[in-house]
Amino acid sequence: MKIKRAIKKITGMQMFLPIASMLLVMAVNIIYDVSNGNAVFNFFTISLRNGVLFGRIIDILNRGSEVAILAIGMTLVVSAAAGADISVGSVMSLAGGMCCMLLAGFGNANVSQYAVPLWVGLVAGLAIACLCGAFNGYLVSYLNIQPMVATLILFSAGRAIGLLLCNSTIVYVRVPSFQFLGGYFWMLPTPIIIAAACVLVMSLILKHTALGMYIQSVGINKNAARIAGFKSRRIIFTAFVISGLCAGIAGLVATSRIYSADTNNIGLNMELDAILAVALGGNSLGGGKFRLAGSIVGAYTIQAITTTLYALGISSAQAPVFKAVIVILIVTIQSPAVTAYFERRAVAKALRANKEAMRV
């Protein structure tokens, strides 16, 4: 009875389904490893190699960083504006392009020393990303344009501006210190630390200020929130600026990984992964209540799927199909209809037990 209660307590937890889905994805690897005669926890082993941590789990945390950072901003936007910011992928590319253009000097495609100090490039990259967020936010909150439509502008223009800044080529900045953001800090890949820091800062803000409550109230009912005294417009605007900033940070990480601004490819289709992360985390895309932790787990679930498909050696042509099937399963498990069914069953069971108890 005690165990049963403990199980119930765990399954009843808000974060149960997203985390269970992620673990389920990773569990596939145990089956694969066992059937191939590898060590049972081959997928999960972490070793020290060449002075840095080495293992699939590290890969998931490392490669999932960009989407996790994007998911922070996306969660707030989805909650406040009941619509997605589809410009984040392009803004990533623009931030990277801006940074590399400044560091290399306009028109140079391959440099081995900075034209301006590193911090100028990084700050400029983040600044232009915030500016993009502010532009989106202004269109949505003050001009009342639907988020999807408003962010569609920078979705297509952001990457193009990035290309212009980089003179339509890949700009390489071959300076070791520029590779820090996408490289290693002590034993750990730096992107993991950056993503963790971003999540930590945002959770502290949400915990210690009323921002989270404001955003949720606006998302549930914009007009009611306004009448209740919230500055609805300013709150939505803020959510978009944060999303822009997150895209900027993710863009700089992605740029630093390849020490170059590959504007055609950085952040390509990543807005879709960020939206999916929010959904996989059990958040409603209709706005209102949100769980940041859910989105973050969602982001790493997506990367866990990708890494698993690599580990299983599934061919690249078929991988998207497998990814789709897994996503369908996870979304279905978490859908209101399915959870309601299990709740009904639980209630019916409790009633039956009650009845039997009465009879005795």
Add this chain to the structure above:
Amino acid sequence: MKKMFALLMALVMVLALCSSAAAEDLIKVGFAQVGHESDWRNANTENYKGVFTAENGYELSFVDCDNDNAVQLEAVRSFIEQDLDYIIIAPIETAGWNTVLAEAKDAGIPVIIADRNVDADPSEYTTRVGTDMVKEGETAGLWLAEYMAGAEANILVIEGTVGSSAALGRSEGFNNIAKDHPEWKIIDSQSGDFTQAGGQQVMESFLKSYPGQFNVVVCHNDNEAYGAMDAMDAAGVTYGVDGDVILISYDATKAGLTYTLEGKINCNVECNPIQAAFVKEVIEKLEAGEAVEAFTLVVDEAFVAPGITSQYATTMTAELLAARPY
């Protein structure tokens, strides 16, 4: 936004053409280029602009189609309306060319398909000039066979974008050679989407799936090779002439050949963007009323790191690198 800009540019160019009715004796050539998606493409464009000049007796109408099939079809139609002497198309998509090719044929304008191929009967256009991706793959395979000299090869492949002609051709060519070598084993093949980030991620995964079990890595372009090198560096795996892993790449861009010269990429097979001279030769033949071949092959060379000599490839030197136009 980008498309609008391209359209606007096309319009401006067309207007500019209409106004310059002078220069009757120049051969008017229209070139509908794919876009500006890579360094390779930009080098290709520069090459055309440098060859089809007024000094050489040509007037070039150049349209950058920015990877938009519709823009490209319109560009070719406008070339037909302007009644240019020759039309060069570097097709974005392989399918859907029959109608516009028929229109050009009706107008009596010779069409030269450049770089990539089209899904059309060779009778529908005049001739084709381009590189052969299958041959590039075979060159890489032949070089590896020569270099390994019968030794065992456990090969990992980082493919290009799934379904792209370059990825399909290079795989096919390499596999043609690999099947004659029972001592070779292609362990795994995954797509890195022709990008450095893709190459990094795939190589990171390979390093975990097949630790110490491979001695050859084939990357379908230089960018993927840079990514693979990053990942191997991080894991402490050595590659290149002095390393444990033989690295083969395609494209032979200047940056890629720099690594070949340093001995980090053992063999780099070129995909030559310097194609305009071949096209010009074809046009000169047509002008003289001579027959032309249905397909003119732009020769791709291969380059190997210093210290390696091969009958299939040129050994890299600093002079060779300095002389490369891109």
